[in-house]
Amino acid sequence: xxxxxxxxxxxxxxxxxxxxxxxxxxxxxxxxxxxxxxxxxxxxxxxxxxxxxxxxxxxxxxxxxxxxxxxxxxxxxxxxxxxxxxxxxxxxxxxxxxxxxxxxxxxxxxxxxxxxxxxxxxxxxxxxxxxxxxxxxxxxxxxxxxxxxxxxxxxxxxxxxxxxxxxxxxxxxxxxxxxxxxxxxxxxxxxxxxxxxxxxxxxxxxxxxxxxxxxxxxxxxxxxxxxxxxxxxxxxxxxxxxxxxxxx
Amino acid sequence: xxxxxxxxxxxxxxxxxxxxxxxxxxxxxxxxxxxxxxxxxxxxxxxxxxxxxxxxxxxxxxxxxxxxxxxxxxxxxxxxxxxxxxxxxxxxxxxxxxxxxxxxxxxxxxxxxxxxxxxxxxxxxxxxxxxxxxxxxxxxxxxxxxxxxxxxxxxxxxxxxxxxxxxxxxxxxxxxxxxxxxxxxxxxxxxxxxxxxxxxxxxxxxxxxxxxxxxxxxxxxxxxxxxxxxxxxxxxxxxxxxxxxxxxxxxxxxxxxxxxxxxxxxxxxxxxxxxxxxxxxxxxxxxxxxxxxxxxxxxxxxxxxxxxxxxxxx
Numbered sequence: 361x362x363x364x365x366x367x368x369x370x371x372x373x374x375x376x377x378x379x380x381x382x383x384x385x386x387x388x389x390x391x392x393x394x395x396x397x398x399x400x401x402x403x404x405x406x407x408x409x410x411x412x413x414x415x416x417x418x419x420x421x422x423x424x425x426x427x428x429x430x431x432x433x434x435x436x437x438x439x440x441x442x443x444x445x446x447x448x449x450x451x452x453x454x455x456x457x458x459x460x461x462x463x464x465x466x467x468x469x470x471x472x473x474x475x476x477x478x479x480x481x482x483x484x485x486x487x488x489x490x491x492x493x494x495x496x497x498x499x500x501x502x503x504x505x506x507x508x509x510x511x512x513x514x515x516x517x518x519x520x521x522x523x524x525x526x527x528x529x530x531x532x533x534x535x536x537x538x539x540x541x542x543x544x545x546x547x548x549x550x551x552x553x554x555x556x557x558x559x560x561x562x563x564x565x566x567x568x569x570x571x572x573x574x575x576x577x578x579x580x581x582x583x584x585x586x587x588x589x590x591x592x593x594x595x596x597x598x599x600x601x602x603x604x605x606x607x608x
Numbered sequence: 609x610x611x612x613x614x615x616x617x618x619x620x621x622x623x624x625x626x627x628x629x630x631x632x633x634x635x636x637x638x639x640x641x642x643x644x645x646x647x648x649x650x651x652x653x654x655x656x657x658x659x660x661x662x663x664x665x666x667x668x669x670x671x672x673x674x675x676x677x678x679x680x681x682x683x684x685x686x687x688x689x690x691x692x693x694x695x696x697x698x699x700x701x702x703x704x705x706x707x708x709x710x711x712x713x714x715x716x717x718x719x720x721x722x723x724x725x726x727x728x729x730x731x732x733x734x735x736x737x738x739x740x741x742x743x744x745x746x747x748x749x750x751x752x753x754x755x756x757x758x759x760x761x762x763x764x765x766x767x768x769x770x771x772x773x774x775x776x777x778x779x780x781x782x783x784x785x786x787x788x789x790x791x792x793x794x795x796x797x798x799x800x801x802x803x804x805x806x807x808x809x810x811x812x813x814x815x816x817x818x819x820x821x822x823x824x825x826x827x828x829x830x831x832x833x834x835x836x837x838x839x840x841x842x843x844x845x846x847x848x849x850x851x852x853x854x855x856x857x858x859x860x861x862x863x864x865x866x867x868x869x870x871x872x873x874x875x876x877x878x879x880x881x882x883x884x885x886x887x888x889x890x891x892x893x894x895x896x897x898x899x900x901x902x903x904x905x906x907x908x909x910x911x912x913x914x915x916x917x918x919x920x921x922x
Contacts, residue, residue: 531766
């Protein structure tokens with residue numbers, strides 16, 4: 361069984377985010393990008409499925425951009441078998457991104473696509489369900505736990521309040537991964553360097569990206585601060601509040 | 609302008625809060641635009657249509673009652689095609705995520721995610737989406753029909769909680785192609801502590817840094833006779849069990865005092881704790897969204913503050 365994991369980078373939220381001159385986009389000059397954390401979980405789940413013998417091949421793919429090579433080599437260092445860098449027109453929303461991955465997945469062929477359940481910037485819907493729609497495949501989101509059984513998968517889908525529903529889905533299909541069964545592994549820098557010397561990235565095309573989301577961002581701004589929080593200076597001040605509230 | 613269609617959400621025979629939050633908003637929007645507020649119900653939930661009195665009419669589809677990503681999406685698509693609503697509201701939830709984008713994409717409609725604000729604007733609607741973990745609000749204006757994913761807790765549920773006897777109309781939908789099959793529900797595991805009952809919670813987030821440092825929060829909790837809770841990131845890292853998780857996919861808590869240590873306050877987390885009576889946040893990021901819901905905040909290193917508190921408490 362062959363698994364494709366589409367990867368994307370998102371702004372690291374540890375950084376201060378600012379809006380650029382257009383008032384419609386982030387100022388990307390000073391922000392750091394990192395792998396979408398849910399994509400990291402999707403990759404981990406794929407690697408676990410391979411290690412337990414349920415999958416034979418894990419292919420990662422990403423759109424060409426800053427730091428894409430490093431992200432793809434890191435995925436190879438973690439155990440992915442093949443990494444594809446997609447060049448061509450650059451997608452500008454989730455629908456176009458999904459179209460690019462759908463084009464590449466058709467060329468590559470696979471039984472299962474594991475996508476991160478969401479990302480911090482998918483304004484026009486989450487990648488997995490849009491990708492599944494373009495490919496005409498079934499999709500289940502918010503999955504934590506995947507078991508392969510022949511030509512189908514048994515998955516745990518998370519609901520609110522800790523409730524979980526078990527579903528069976530015929531393959532091929534798409535899953536939006538909420539969490540892998542274990543913490544995503546770490547690839548040491550030395551291993552990534554070694555992989556950079558010994559393996560190479562495959563290339564593919566983003567292809568025809570289609571019309572996109574059908575909507576544009578009108579404006580972007582940090583939410584208005586409610587200013588409700590009274591800022592304290594010290595642990596002592598905080599203890600005073602706790603005394604006032606009868607905690608201590 | 610056309611009607612507003614609310615895709616209801618239910619679990620174990622009960623409509624979920626998000627259903628009433630969306631109904632209240634839909635009723636307001638329909639009132640402003642002259643359309644009707646329609647509620648789409650699934651399977652046997654039709655029998656509880658009287659709880660949906662905020663809707664002008666209930667559309668019932670004969671799917672299985674138990675949620676199924678594939679058949680529910682197919683039913684919603686059929687309902688949108690049949691009723692041509694100007695706006696379809698779907699919960700930004702585990703279930704809604706399976707439905708909104710596939711239906712909108714298949715019908716060529718725009719879909720707007722993470723909506724916390726919706727207003728009518730000319731011939732269409734204006735949406736405010738929470739992005740970048742709550743650090744940016746993004747406005748999308750759509751003229752013409754659209755589908756929106758509504759964040760839980762964005763609109764008051766009370767506005768949609770009206771009983772009544774809305775007209776119920778059955779809508780025939782195809783059974784779908786059966787590629788996804790529901791197997792069973794798995795109840796949450798029991799725990800030594802039920803954090804939904806705790807009066808005081810010391811909650812840790814990614815900022816705690818490592819599993820070993822959880823001990824600091826445990827020590828503080830012990831000194832304050834509190835229980836330890838956490839954000840999703842801490843559970844995913846394997847530092848605390850799922851039974852301690854607060855938020856969208858975890859538990860909703862309402863303690864008297866909630867102390868958030870190193871929790872940035874992503875919308876998914878806020879959903880589970882924003883109704884705590886007193887929220888105290890300690891975070892090194894002065895722009896962390898947690899400070900917008902907190903009553904008290906300290907913009908400092910959580911380790912320093914906690915250690916100082918522990919020293920003084922001794």
